[in-house]
Amino acid sequence: MGTSVDLSINLGGLKMKNPVTVGSGTFAYGQEYNSYFDVSRLGAVTTKSLSLQPRAGNNPPRLVETPAGMLNAIGLQNVGIDVYLKEKAPWLREHGCTIIGNIYGASPEEYAELAQRLEAEGAADAIEANLSCPNVHNAKTARGCTLVAQDPELVKAYTEAIRAATKLPLFIKLSPNVIDIAEPALAAEAAGADAISAINTITSMGINPETRKPILSNIVGGLSGPAIRPVAVKLVWDLSKVLKIPVLGMGGITNASDAMQFILAGATGVAIGSYTFRHPTAAMEVIDGLEDYCQRHDVAKITDLVGAMEV
Amino acid sequence: MGTSVDLSINLGGLKMKNPVTVGSGTFAYGQEYNSYFDVSRLGAVTTKSLSLQPRAGNNPPRLVETPAGMLNAIGLQNVGIDVYLKEKAPWLREHGCTIIGNIYGASPEEYAELAQRLEAEGAADAIEANLSCPNVHNAKTARGCTLVAQDPELVKAYTEAIRAATKLPLFIKLSPNVIDIAEPALAAEAAGADAISAINTITSMGINPETRKPILSNIVGGLSGPAIRPVAVKLVWDLSKVLKIPVLGMGGITNASDAMQFILAGATGVAIGSYTFRHPTAAMEVIDGLEDYCQRHDVAKITDLVGAMEV
Amino acid sequence: MPGIVTCEVKMHQEVSPGHYRLVVHSPQLAGEAQAGQFCMLEVQAGLFPFLRRPMCFERIFKDSVSILYKIEGEGTRLLSRLTQGQTISIQGPLGKPWPLDESIERHIFVAGGIGVAPFPALAEAMIAKLGKTPEVILAARTESMLLCEEEFHQMGCKVHLATDDGSAGEKAFASEVLTRLNPGTGTMVHCCGPMVMMKATHVACEALGIPCMTSLEAEMACGDGVCLGCVVESTIEIEAERMVRVCYDGPVFESTLINWAAY
């Protein structure tokens, strides 16, 4: 390749050497995929959602393939913050990875504690709060809402609590299951979030006609993969029109061309999720492809392309 | 095949000889696909959305393929009610088709007039009001909403107006871009709707990275096809849990097995949309496949399977 | 009447870099297809790609048809893996054919790049049904992208070459070559190629006062006139609609019916 391209970004205070991270829950804690490529090449590794206690998750079956995508109801199975701090974070640090610590709690206080511990132990360089997991059922949620991320008031309260607990860059992860994603996003921004991650999976389900039973034991799950990419690009564009803070875009990215859709729509960073399951080196190829794209288009800095869609 | 199966349904007062119709806008006014199969075999033909005046629709490009689906921003191009009454309805009648007349207006009054004219001229056996087209921008819409179907108050007002204008079975077509689809659905039911049609397309977009321009001239369009099926099944299930009136389910159906997912989730009728473009005889094969399914499972009446998912 | 047929691949080979010829056995398509019509190919089984790909008939034989195509993106790349003996689902014939006008004395084809694809069938039809041998202007970016020259020679057509880089024939636009051929009354031009080329040819024909038929392209979903996705803006209204469907009202249009301002 010819001239060098500056792929580095600053995502709400998190410096990344390139815009590419992975979707929480699609990369575990980084170790496994290191046999396919040097995971420290990623702009950042995003961890599986961490909770205070280890979680066993939902009963199987927990996943099913769908057209150009998949449905999962893992239920946030994770090793818990203690094991993460003891076994997972050290590995990521030894391997020189920048870490986005994704957290999940049952209350603002739990989120705050998780963020605080990750910062205290130097086990994350940024916090991504998963407020959009289909398992949070909070009595205070507004009528009809089942996710914190659907209710701007709750988003504000949760964000404020986490903000008070950490100085690390704070990303709030939102759900596509809303009428207007600007509302929770602006609430998060006002409450001190440094970036918005979008999107989490779309609430969905499947039924096995032969058994007449739901395919997932949890009945409902989240849809991800290329199937949802056009939905995600639209929501990232909606966000970029109203926010001052940057966006970490995700949803169905498979290659650099997909990633460019998100960047042009206004995402500063991008995350590769489910497609890694099909093609473990996808994130690597996106990094190389973005560099190639910039060279072909004579762009010196990837950040010049953020939101550069020509309407 | 052995014993005969009763595939007939009553969809909010509309008698259909089988549960299968087509998605509005994916079958024009029935004529074209008659060269692939006898369209009168359908439980009903659903027309393209009809408006009072002919509409030219949006500028091209208006469609783009997506993974396991497609994005369209046709913009409700249609021949208008007059041409429909003069040229299209007579053809459907001559060919013995049951007709669901899908309508679109800029105000409750326009919908009412369309419904009234279709009934007066005997040009439809049921009315499906498309309240979920991404082109309605109504000043009275609640904050953040861009579709009538997102605002229960508006759904109520529109449904009441149409209800007052016609005695035909009235279906209200809803959007997946909501937090809780029960709200507009219950509003429609309370206002006199006879069935709910769900779902319309999901708001989405695509960008061509090479030109940096949106792929659709309208920028935003609606996502349809198998990609969205898991989302649609979930919403149909949500509806069937709260409604007394029946549901016409659609979104990504390609075969009888897909259709059965909707029926088991609670849909009385099903519509085949985009997949007809790929495979014009799909709706026919769904009818045959449903009969076969009932025989294999020893079910005498398809209606016994509505909502029969075993949780 | 359009239908869906499962056809066996009789031949499939790369004819020039990135360009393939696919010959499929189908007495039904061969019997019904007319030059200028097209079909929709199912690239592979399953839901990816979701839509069929429109391709016109290059030639129509006794019990088979041929398709000449260029690798454009993922769909055509996957299509190129199809091997002899395998089957492919084809929907067609679709659309309106080239008109075969007995009153025309001189026929000139203007073909740009892969836009040559619908012309071998048209040349054969003109020779067989009108007893007229067309002249052909073959234009392309560079020599390797000039296709079918040999075929046209074999049919006895006079062939004029033009390339953007001068690597073969004239270094000129096809519309310039056309004008220099001095087409007068009684001439009809048939054009297929990139939109800008067709627009230029249309403008040239307007200036020359001769009719020009253009074969358009657009993204298609149904190919049957149903989805209204493939429209282009027209100068007139068909069935009260200002937009005309490339798949159903075309793909062959009199150039004056198209509003070229957008291109």
Add this chain to the structure above:
Amino acid sequence: MPGIVTCEVKMHQEVSPGHYRLVVHSPQLAGEAQAGQFCMLEVQAGLFPFLRRPMCFERIFKDSVSILYKIEGEGTRLLSRLTQGQTISIQGPLGKPWPLDESIERHIFVAGGIGVAPFPALAEAMIAKLGKTPEVILAARTESMLLCEEEFHQMGCKVHLATDDGSAGEKAFASEVLTRLNPGTGTMVHCCGPMVMMKATHVACEALGIPCMTSLEAEMACGDGVCLGCVVESTIEIEAERMVRVCYDGPVFESTLINWAAY
């Protein structure tokens, strides 16, 4: 170390109705794979099916591996179209192999239907590395679904047949046949087949007081232990997790580690 390799198809043929054997060239897989491990096959290019399909190694040759599979749904149906000379992307080797325990005197395989797939490789490994020839109980619904009998005979294995309909061998469950073989101390059972069969075999082995290794199946997305989609409930905790991953902690598990209550 798992990796992704593009392999050429050396042979692909239907071995019994709905069952295929696929042999692919790959010195890398052949060099690294161990009996009991599996790989993830990319059924076809493009995004449908979206996920790879898990398949174990039937046999591991010098520079190739073979896979024995049954048409189950759309993915395997599409896979069966692959022809010799084409290439396929394979991810692997993945998972934990069967243990090769030198202290065991008598090895008995219990294979149900397509569950026989991982056993030819295991038999070869035992013969080569332990110098022990296993006995094999082949069970299936009906005769035509009994696979690999010939292969086991060639390796010198004693083969016991059992079918649900009595069309071949005994009309009995595999677990019943197993019990009648009087396996005593020093015997290890290796089982793969439908969940109910593995459960019954596990129960039989518990009663007999002998160890039983089971090779489990589950829907998989990543195959690498990452997505946590393929879990089954365990009787113990691994890394503080009650759920064990079939792809990473297995697919071969000591049967006592699995909570069979759910099946």
